[in-house]
Amino acid sequence: DEDWSPFTNQANFLLADFLFRKVEMSGSDIDFLMELWAFRMQQLSEAASSPFILHNIVYSTIDSICQGDVPWECLSVDLGETIADDAPSWAVGSYQVWYRNPDAVIKNMLNNPDFHQQFDYAPHVSKDCHGQRKWQNFMSGNYAWHQCVSPCTSCASFN
Numbered sequence: 001d002e003d004w005s006p007f008t009n010q011a012n013f014l015l016a017d018f019l020f021r022k023v024e025m026s027g028s029d030i031d032f033l034m035e036l037w038a039f040r041m042q043q044l045s046e047a048a049s050s051p052f053i054l055h056n057i058v059y060s061t062i063d064s065i066c067q068g069d070v071p072w073e074c075l076s077v078d079l080g081e082t083i084a085d086d087a088p089s090w091a092v093g094s095y096q097v098w099y100r101n102p103d104a105v106i107k108n109m110l111n112n113p114d115f116h117q118q119f120d121y122a123p124h125v126s127k128d129c130h131g132q133r134k135w136q137n138f139m140s141g142n143y144a145w146h147q148c149v150s151p152c153t154s155c156a157s158f159n
Contacts, residue, residue: 005066006061006064006065006066007061008051011051012051012052012061015051015052016052016058016061016062019033019058020058020059020062026055027055027056027059028055030052030054030055030058031054031055033050034050034051034052034053034054034055035050037049037050037051038050068104068105068108068109068112069108070100070101070104070105070108071100072098072099072100073098073099073100073101074096074097074098075096075097075099076094076095076096076097077094077095077096077097078093078094078095079091079092120139121139122139122148123139123140123144123145123147123148124139124140124145125140125145126140
């Protein structure tokens with residue numbers, strides 16, 4: 001039997017993945033779906049309830065996944081003193097940006113054996129059947145490509 005921690009089983013993991021990542025369902029819609037689920041289970045006289053009671057439980061379960069140990073960090077941003085007198089109301093506020101250190105996240109991903117041979121980390125240019133460039137992920141972007149492919153003036157004698 002596989003360990004689906006912090007989820008109670010594979011079905012709950014798949015449901016959380018579907019709600020949060022696949023369809024990006026809002027918290028209120030998750031709550032409504034769980035209410036419907038519990039209501040249906042009650043109609044069937046099942047002892048079980050919905051897999052999650054509220055959307056907060058879905059979110060906290062996802063956040064408690066222990067894969068890697070990169071902590072959340074918070075950055076507060078505002079426009080400071082550069083705000084014009086007639087600025088819109090949103091420009092006056094201060095906002096929190098929550099993130100995890102990208103370098104540490106990538107390091108954890110590369111060290112994770114579950115990702116072994118699961119993604120291509122080489123920069124590439126992809127084109128469709130009409131010769132148009134396809135932008136599909138970070139490694140198909142200009143930044144990654146230019147970091148890897150650049151003229152080598154000192155290599156001219158190796159033609």
